Amino acid sequence: MTNPTVLSVHAPGRVNLIGEHTDYTGGLAFPMAIDRGTTLTATRHGSDLVLTSDDAPGRVEVTLPFEGDPSSLEPQWASFIAAVAAELGSTEGLEGHLRSDIPAGAGLSSSAALMCVIGLALGFEGSPLELAQHARRAEHAATGVPTGIMDQYCIAAAVAGHATLIDCAELSIEQVPVPDEIDIAVRFIAHRTLRGSSYSDRVDECARATSEVGPLRAATLDLVNAITDPIARKRARHVVSENQRVRDFADALRRADYPALGRLLRAGHASLRDDFDTSTPQMDAAVDELNATDGVFGARMTGGGFGGCVVAICEPGALQDAWIVTPSAGARVLPPGD
Numbered sequence: 495m496t497n498p499t500v501l502s503v504h505a506p507g508r509v510n511l512i513g514e515h516t517d518y519t520g521g522l523a524f525p526m527a528i529d530r531g532t533t534l535t536a537t538r539h540g541s542d543l544v545l546t547s548d549d550a551p552g553r554v555e556v557t558l559p560f561e562g563d564p565s566s567l568e569p570q571w572a573s574f575i576a577a578v579a580a581e582l583g584s585t586e587g588l589e590g591h592l593r594s595d596i597p598a599g600a601g602l603s604s605s606a607a608l609m610c611v612i613g614l615a616l617g618f619e620g621s622p623l624e625l626a627q628h629a630r631r632a633e634h635a636a637t638g639v640p641t642g643i644m645d646q647y648c649i650a651a652a653v654a655g656h657a658t659l660i661d662c663a664e665l666s667i668e669q670v671p672v673p674d675e676i677d678i679a680v681r682f683i684a685h686r687t688l689r690g691s692s693y694s695d696r697v698d699e700c701a702r703a704t705s706e707v708g709p710l711r712a713a714t715l716d717l718v719n720a721i722t723d724p725i726a727r728k729r730a731r732h733v734v735s736e737n738q739r740v741r742d743f744a745d746a747l748r749r750a751d752y753p754a755l756g757r758l759l760r761a762g763h764a765s766l767r768d769d770f771d772t773s774t775p776q777m778d779a780a781v782d783e784l785n786a787t788d789g790v791f792g793a794r795m796t797g798g799g800f801g802g803c804v805v806a807i808c809e810p811g812a813l814q815d816a817w818i819v820t821p822s823a824g825a826r827v828l829p830p831g832d
């Protein structure tokens with residue numbers, strides 16, 4: 495009897511450089527896959543998904559095909575795995591072990607990385623966009639949180655050395671080179687989950703704004719200022735100004751204007767804090783501290799908010815006590831021996 499084929503699959507986490515809470519309104523987002531990720535080593539056999547993880551005791555077993563409600567499974571990573579298998583209609587099982595150096599609850603998309611890894615390990619062979627769409631639907635089924643496509647699309651499609659500019663209406667991407675003469679620094683400040691947070695409220699508030707003025711992607715700030723619902727008006731002001739910051743950020747990156755990048759990060763944070771209400775005093779303090787540090791061009795909270803990480807762009811070596819993340823390749827089956 496021959497040994498079953500050992501399969502290794504890796505997916506990176508991502509840090510969103512700018513373009514926060516724009517994806518589910520059909521806006522622009524500019525995340526970057528990082529050199530932290532999740533790797534699965536597995537063999538395909540049987541009709542059960544059997545997984546262990548460095549991060550959790552015990553093992554998760556899901557019998558395929560999975561047709562139940564994934565959100566009812568415990569622990570939560572079991573619901574993610576079952577949701578991907580259900581989404582792909584998988585019937586062939588695998589047994590494997592997960593390792594990850596993306597902390598959960600940090601806003602660095604550990605769940606999207608896990609879902610992309612499981613999708614590829616289950617034999618998914620479509621395009622990065624299709625993988626992202628499956629993973630996004632699976633995340634909705636597992637968590638009930640109506641997240642956008644930014645995380646999964648970046649993680650599925652990223653190219654080493656680049657950040658991924660995503661047009662969430664067209665579902666098109668442009669890979670923009672990231673110069674190595676700047677450091678992109680990430681600090682993990684506070685654990686959070688989007689389940690049970692005000693994330694879904696923000697999605698509803700943006701939908702209310704859209705029902706007054708049409709797609710926010712096409713709206714001007716003048717139009718937004720005429721929105722009658724004061725909360726919807728503030729949320730829309732963030733989205734419309736943030737879409738412009740993404741365009742300006744991509745332009746500044748292309749011409750290596752690092753002070754401009756820093757100013758855009760600072761303005762993006764102020765907008766999340768004052769108009770979108772997704773920051774916290776602890777995140778504000780962490781951003782303020784970075785902005786006052788020599789060699790830091792600018793910083794902001796990154797990800798869904800209510801905690802998580804801050805990201806800063808700085809001169810090389812300016813920050814010692816932060817992760818200096820490098821732009822990395824997207825989710826992939828690793829060649830044997832990697």
Ligand code: GLA
Nearest residue numbers: 514515641642643644797798
């Ligand atoms: C989370 C969601 C994304 C996006 C961000 C906020 O990461 O998964 O779809 O909405 O929050 O920009």
